[in-house]
Amino acid sequence: MTDLSAIVKAYDIRGVVGEDLTEELVTDFGAAFALLIKPDSPSVVVGHDMRDSSPGLAAAFAEGVTAQGLDVVSIGLASTDELYFASGALNMPGAMFTASHNPARYNGIKLCRAGAAPVGQDSGLAEIRDTVEHGVPEFGGQTGGVTERDVLPDYADHLRTLVDLTAIRPLTVVVDAGNGMGGLTVPRVLDGLPVTVDPLYFELDGTFPNHEANPLDPANLVDLQARVREVGADLGLAFDGDADRCFVVDENGDPVPPSAITALVATRELAKEPGGTIIHNLITSKAVPEIVTEHGGKPVRTRVGHSFIKETMARTNAIFGGEHSAHYYFRDFWRADTGMLAALHVLAALGEQEGTLSALTADYTRYVASGEINSTVDDQAARQAAVREAFARRGGTIDELDGLTVDLGESGWFNLRASNTEPLLRLNVEAPDEAAMRALTDEVLALLRD
Numbered sequence: 001m002t003d004l005s006a007i008v009k010a011y012d013i014r015g016v017v018g019e020d021l022t023e024e025l026v027t028d029f030g031a032a033f034a035l036l037i038k039p040d041s042p043s044v045v046v047g048h049d050m051r052d053s054s055p056g057l058a059a060a061f062a063e064g065v066t067a068q069g070l071d072v073v074s075i076g077l078a079s080t081d082e083l084y085f086a087s088g089a090l091n092m093p094g095a096m097f098t099a100s101h102n103p104a105r106y107n108g109i110k111l112c113r114a115g116a117a118p119v120g121q122d123s124g125l126a127e128i129r130d131t132v133e134h135g136v137p138e139f140g141g142q143t144g145g146v147t148e149r150d151v152l153p154d155y156a157d158h159l160r161t162l163v164d165l166t167a168i169r170p171l172t173v174v175v176d177a178g179n180g181m182g183g184l185t186v187p188r189v190l191d192g193l194p195v196t197v198d199p200l201y202f203e204l205d206g207t208f209p210n211h212e213a214n215p216l217d218p219a220n221l222v223d224l225q226a227r228v229r230e231v232g233a234d235l236g237l238a239f240d241g242d243a244d245r246c247f248v249v250d251e252n253g254d255p256v257p258p259s260a261i262t263a264l265v266a267t268r269e270l271a272k273e274p275g276g277t278i279i280h281n282l283i284t285s286k287a288v289p290e291i292v293t294e295h296g297g298k299p300v301r302t303r304v305g306h307s308f309i310k311e312t313m314a315r316t317n318a319i320f321g322g323e324h325s326a327h328y329y330f331r332d333f334w335r336a337d338t339g340m341l342a343a344l345h346v347l348a349a350l351g352e353q354e355g356t357l358s359a360l361t362a363d364y365t366r367y368v369a370s371g372e373i374n375s376t377v378d379d380q381a382a383r384q385a386a387v388r389e390a391f392a393r394r395g396g397t398i399d400e401l402d403g404l405t406v407d408l409g410e411s412g413w414f415n416l417r418a419s420n421t422e423p424l425l426r427l428n429v430e431a432p433d434e435a436a437m438r439a440l441t442d443e444v445l446a447l448l449r450d
Contacts, residue, residue, distance in 0.1 A: 007108075008129040011120050011307055014099055014108030017053040021107055023060035025132070030064025030095070031139075032131035033111060036124050037093045041114055043071040043144075045086045047078035048097035049181050049242050051206030053107050058097045061109065064136075066144035074148050077204070079181040079243035081338035084116040085155040088334035091115060098181075098242040101214035104207045116334035117314075120307035156189045162332050163344040165193050168351025174198040174236040176224040178213030179205040182239030182340075189340055195347060198231055200224060213240050215247035216325060218255070225253035234350060235357045237343050245326040246339030248346055250357040256365075259285030262322025263292070263364035265345045269320040269330075270297045279312055279321030279329065281305075282402055283415050283428045287366040288322065303402035304417070310335050324428070367412075368437045370429040375448045377425055380418040384425065387416055387447045412440045416448075 007015035013029060015021040034044065044065050048054035062072040075086050080096050087094035091114045099106035111119040111128075119125055175197055177183035183202035190197055200223060201210045211220045215238035228236040228249055236249040248256040259280075266278045266288070277298045280288045289299035302312045302321075306329070309321045313335045321329035328342035329335055350357050377383045384404050392398060397407040403417030403426075412431030419426060427444055431437035 002133050004129050004133055008121075008125055011118070011125075011305060012108050012110045013125070014102065014106060016105050017057070017107045021057070023056055026057050026060040026109070027064040027067075028132045028136050029109060029128065030061035031068050031136040032064075032128040033061075033093070033095065034065045034068035034070045035131060035136070036127055037113060038068065038070060041070070041093050043073055043090075043092050045073045045075060045083065045090055045092045045094045046097075047075045047083040047086065047094070049079075049206070050077060050179070050204035051097075051099065051104060051107055054097045054206070057107055057109075058095075061095055061097070062146050066146060068139045069141045069144055071144040072146045074146055075151050076148065077181070077184060078152070079185045079340070080110060081244045081333070081336060081340060082151065082155045082181075082185060083110075084112065084334060084336035084338070085158060086149075086151045087112050087114065087116040088336070089151070089154065089158070096242070100242050100244075101212060101240045103212070112336075116336040118307040118310045120305075123307065152185070152188055156185070156191075159189055159338070159341055159344060162330070162341060163348050165195070165344060165348050165351065168194055168348060169354070170194045170196065171235070171347060171351050172196045172198065172231065172233045173347065174200060174224060174227045174231065174233045175202075176200040176215075176221075176227075176236065176238040177202045177243070178215070178220070178239060178241060179203055179208050179210060180213040180239060180241035180243055182243040185243055185340060186239070189344070194351070198227065198233060200227060208241070215240055215245065221247070221249065221255060225249055228253045235346070237346075239339055244337050244339055246328070246343045247326050248343075248357075250361065252358055254358065256357070256361050257285065257369065258322065258324055258326040259288055259369070260361045260364040261326070261342060261346065262328065263288050264349055264361060265322065265328060265342055266292050266297065266320055267295050268345055268349060270295045273319050276320075277316045277318040279309055279316070279318045281309065281323045282405055283324040284322060285324075285367055285369060285430060286413065287364060290366070291364060301401070306337055309337075367430045367432055368434050370427070370437055370441050373427045373429075373441065373445070374419075374424045375427065375445065376423055377448060378423070380423065380425055383448050384416055384418065387444060390447055408440070412436055414440060414444055416444070
């Protein structure tokens with residue numbers, strides 16, 4: 001029996017093309033997905049990013065789906081949130097071929113049920129893996145067919161019904177698409193708006209010739225920051241490879257923390273629905289629940305990861321959710337994550353007033369964060385236990401919703417989580433000022449790395 005645990009992750013399937021991920025294997029994944037959703041759905045919508053391997057893998061997946069008697073609607077080149085739109089608007093399960101910000105040799109599959117409902121380990125991925133590992137049963141009935149459909153215009157139109165930008169002042173924005181799918185979607189979404197786009201790396205190129213399409217790595221923001229300063233733009237936007245995440249820099253080229261964007265968008269959504277619920281994961285800044293509460297909303301804390309966010313949003317009927325990783329989720333977008341919609345909110349918030357983005361977002365930035373710090377350790381559990389014991393003696397408030405979170409009150413807080421795939425512990429620290437943040441960070445790292 002084949003062991004697929006290395007590529008079937010918590011939220012998606014991902015691996016090196018030609019080694020971990022072959023077209024033959026992907027055909028089996030398509031068939032297994034069809035078996036999973038066949039009782040409820042006669043069709044599957046499939047999209048893919050600009051990687052060289054993506055069209056072939058998407059076609060192989062479609063072959064597996066149709067072999068089980070289901071039809072496929074192919075939307076071709078698409079961003080991940082465009083695929084989620086198609087899943088929601090067409091009420092079909094979906095498959096998106098992308099490895100997001102991973103290097104060119106990787107690819108993967110993000111799956112969802114009809115209405116963009118998540119498929120993770122506990123909601124279908126484990127069953128798909130088991131089916132493929134044990135051998136997909138053959139289907140003796142009539143095979144399905146494949147049709148093509150362009151949903152980009154409808155996707156763009158839908159986003160623009162959710163945020164009104166027609167009355168904003170003229171803005172200049174530098175957009176770094178990182179040679180990813182933002183190069184396709186941004187021009188269509190912003191077309192005709194009072195926004196002048198200065199494009200960086202809009203050419204679709206899955207080899208990522210300019211820099212990795214991962215805006216959370218500061219090294220990948222350098223070109224965007226320089227261009228914003230050079231042209232005197234009002235702001236800059238950077239998208240990851242499949243354009244479901246969006247990172248923002250202000251008019252000075254300084255990064256705006258994703259938590260500040262979460263708080264900004266949350267206040268706008270709460271203005272439309274007073275008293276609504278806002279989701280934030282446990283690594284998001286402490287400022288987010290504070291600001292949500294101040295604006296009359298109900299903050300709800302979750303584990304890290306889109307499956308947990310989406311499930312909690314469905315259970316609580318939350319209007320919006322944000323993560324520290326620049327994923328933003330909207331109830332009006334089938335509870336799916338869309339960096340493009342978050343970007344439209346930022347443009348609207350900035351364009352509705354005369355101040356700068358740095359002044360606007362200062363109201364949402366109250367603490368200093370370390371960012372994620374990874375430590376390679378021999379025994380994740382033992383190191384985590386040592387940190388827990390040390391801070392329990394300090395009197396910190398401890399919870400283990402997702403890893404270890406220790407709250408030291410006015411001195412700051414931190415979260416320590418084990419990687420699912422590597423011998424790493426991931427540390428995130430936040431404190432009232434730079435000195436306190438560095439002191440707490442050094443204290444935890446000393447326990448991890450001695």
